[in-house]
Amino acid sequence: MLQNNYFNDVSDLRLHFDHIINWKEIVDSYEGGFVDAAKFKAGDERFAAAPSSYEEALEYYKTLLDSVGEFAGKEIAPYVAELDKVGVKFENGKVVFPEKLLEIVRKARDAGLQPTGFSRKYGGLGVPWTVRAFFSEILYRVDASVCISIGCVNLAEIIEKNGSEELKDEWLPRLAAGEFACAMGLTEPDHGSDLPGLRTKAVHKEGNIYLLNGTKRFITQGCGTGEIPAILLLLARTGNPGSGARGLSFFLVQSKDVQIAGIEKKMGLHCSPTCEIVLENTPGILIGEEGHGLIKHTMGMLNGARMGISQQGVGIAQAALAETKKYTSERIQFGKPIGTIPAVRKILRRMERETMAMRCLMLEGARAMDLYYFRGDHLKEKGATERDLKSDVVLKYWEKLAGILTPISKFYCSESCVKIAGDAVQLHGGAGFTDDYDVSRIYRDSRITTIYDGTSQIQVNASIGGIVTGMSGHGFLREYIDNEWSHFPTEETKVLSDVWDGFQEAVAMYKELATSEEREETADEIVWASARLLSGLLFYRSTLRIPEELRADRLSHVEEYNLDSLGYMEGLKAKLKVKVSSRQAV
Numbered sequence: 001m002l003q004n005n006y007f008n009d010v011s012d013l014r015l016h017f018d019h020i021i022n023w024k025e026i027v028d029s030y031e032g033g034f035v036d037a038a039k040f041k042a043g044d045e046r047f048a049a050a051p052s053s054y055e056e057a058l059e060y061y062k063t064l065l066d067s068v069g070e071f072a073g074k075e076i077a078p079y080v081a082e083l084d085k086v087g088v089k090f091e092n093g094k095v096v097f098p099e100k101l102l103e104i105v106r107k108a109r110d111a112g113l114q115p116t117g118f119s120r121k122y123g124g125l126g127v128p129w130t131v132r133a134f135f136s137e138i139l140y141r142v143d144a145s146v147c148i149s150i151g152c153v154n155l156a157e158i159i160e161k162n163g164s165e166e167l168k169d170e171w172l173p174r175l176a177a178g179e180f181a182c183a184m185g186l187t188e189p190d191h192g193s194d195l196p197g198l199r200t201k202a203v204h205k206e207g208n209i210y211l212l213n214g215t216k217r218f219i220t221q222g223c224g225t226g227e228i229p230a231i232l233l234l235l236a237r238t239g240n241p242g243s244g245a246r247g248l249s250f251f252l253v254q255s256k257d258v259q260i261a262g263i264e265k266k267m268g269l270h271c272s273p274t275c276e277i278v279l280e281n282t283p284g285i286l287i288g289e290e291g292h293g294l295i296k297h298t299m300g301m302l303n304g305a306r307m308g309i310s311q312q313g314v315g316i317a318q319a320a321l322a323e324t325k326k327y328t329s330e331r332i333q334f335g336k337p338i339g340t341i342p343a344v345r346k347i348l349r350r351m352e353r354e355t356m357a358m359r360c361l362m363l364e365g366a367r368a369m370d371l372y373y374f375r376g377d378h379l380k381e382k383g384a385t386e387r388d389l390k391s392d393v394v395l396k397y398w399e400k401l402a403g404i405l406t407p408i409s410k411f412y413c414s415e416s417c418v419k420i421a422g423d424a425v426q427l428h429g430g431a432g433f434t435d436d437y438d439v440s441r442i443y444r445d446s447r448i449t450t451i452y453d454g455t456s457q458i459q460v461n462a463s464i465g466g467i468v469t470g471m472s473g474h475g476f477l478r479e480y481i482d483n484e485w486s487h488f489p490t491e492e493t494k495v496l497s498d499v500w501d502g503f504q505e506a507v508a509m510y511k512e513l514a515t516s517e518e519r520e521e522t523a524d525e526i527v528w529a530s531a532r533l534l535s536g537l538l539f540y541r542s543t544l545r546i547p548e549e550l551r552a553d554r555l556s557h558v559e560e561y562n563l564d565s566l567g568y569m570e571g572l573k574a575k576l577k578v579k580v581s582s583r584q585a586v
Helices: 011-020 021-031 037-040 055-084 098-111 129-142 144-162 167-174 294-299 302-330 342-381 386-391 392-425 427-431 441-450 456-471 478-486 494-512 516-543 548-585
Strands: 090-093 095-096 181-185 201-206 211-218 228-238 248-254 260-262 274-287
Touching: 011 055, 011 129, 011 516, 021 055, 021 342, 037 456, 055 098, 055 144, 055 441, 090 181, 090 260, 090 274, 095 260, 098 144, 129 144, 129 167, 129 302, 144 167, 144 181, 144 228, 144 248, 144 274, 144 294, 144 441, 167 342, 181 211, 201 228, 201 342, 211 228, 211 294, 211 456, 228 274, 228 294, 228 441, 302 342, 302 392, 302 441, 342 386, 342 392, 342 516, 342 548, 386 392, 392 441, 392 456, 392 478, 392 516, 427 441, 456 478, 456 494, 456 516, 478 516, 494 516, 494 548, 516 548
Parallel strands: 181 228
Antiparallel strands: 090 095, 201 211, 211 274, 228 248, 248 274, 260 274
16 A cells, blocks of 8 residues: 555545635534633633634644544555455454554554544544544545544444433543444344344343343444454344334443354455354443434434445545556556556546545535534534424534435445446456455455445435435425536536436436336436436536636546536436336337
């Protein structure tokens, strides 16, 4: 792997930070009038790092990203190939980690780079989703397994969102300090996406303590990380066997109280243990209220989980692109670098524009998260009731946008990263099919992104309703696109305008399909089309925010991306036209 500062060596990443992101709205939403700085001035040392101005906030965010970029490129990158070869092992009932991985996690903890998901009140770094998006992309670029080992503790933000004050005070400072890893325990041997059917049983013992019995499978980091134990956040049934989603509750369980039955042998993520966990009268602490485990707590964290995999997709795509650029500039064939050969150059340029467009979509999802997630928190601090929150127009707008963008982004960024990683292997030729180059690991690691935290097919199901209803006459998605479009100069958006027209026609024909089965079969193509439209729109919007001397090159990438999208849209329309016509003929 390249050994540079992974924040500073990607010009597009810096362009987003320095010019494209509207930091004022992000800082306003997260810092809420710099209330944390006021708490520090009042004597609360927990808020010592809180910025007191926009300038301080940006400097804090930049310093943090520079630090993690340096850590990724210098402290992790030199070792990832060997870590992938060694992997984790299961011996004598215990998971054994490579010592170098444990050393890296300790260094990350000591450098204060772990708790991105916690507020300053509990010892967290106190950063908005947009900063977390940069942070995660950087770490996922260097290695997904290591990123998970470092960042899994942030899954416990669900405790900060839903736990009692006593639970938060007891556990969150210790989690933020790196005393524990964290794992999410949803999946069971017979229930993956079908969470309402979960069978793990929880029986009330006393107070907020329950005894859990059952088996959980595919639990990432469920064993902890070496000497660092794990906190497991588990769904279990407190209702009767037929109670469905409303019979499930959320629990905090310590890894010392469970049995690790084994770990999966996987094609990728070799240093990330995927555990099978057995619970036998295991004590668990109830988080929130009984019966709210799935319908409120788990569903409430879905947007964040989807954004995490979107960031992983962009990070892996950037890794594939960077390593392939280096290889094709150094590999000499026919007396010249293969990167200058037109057929190779064409693929490289496509990889680059696809990665740039993915990043635009992913960061817009993070923006939407910032503008509703923290607004609600600040309103609550000021005494707002649940009824007040539900009637807040601004909060509702951004929450609705996040609900549309996050599954689309997860679907598109994960599927695209697999394609880009495949292109990287292709351009490395036979060498890419060996373990001599990092693209082999990058490709293997990319493959999980379309599967975990909700398969691509699940993301399509989560997206399609919001897209179709959102494209009605006064639909929300149409309103969002029209609002963005109103700021665009028409002379530069001819191709994008054709994509928009084609998408509207495709959705109209999709609605004409006769059966639900036909619509389900075609839904993924509509979601893909929406992702390309949105990515192209946001990609173009980014050109309006950068220095003039950089616009021409970026506009050429945008134009090529939107031409690709137009080709896809025309093909989709042709297929839908045949389907609709055949129905009408019958």
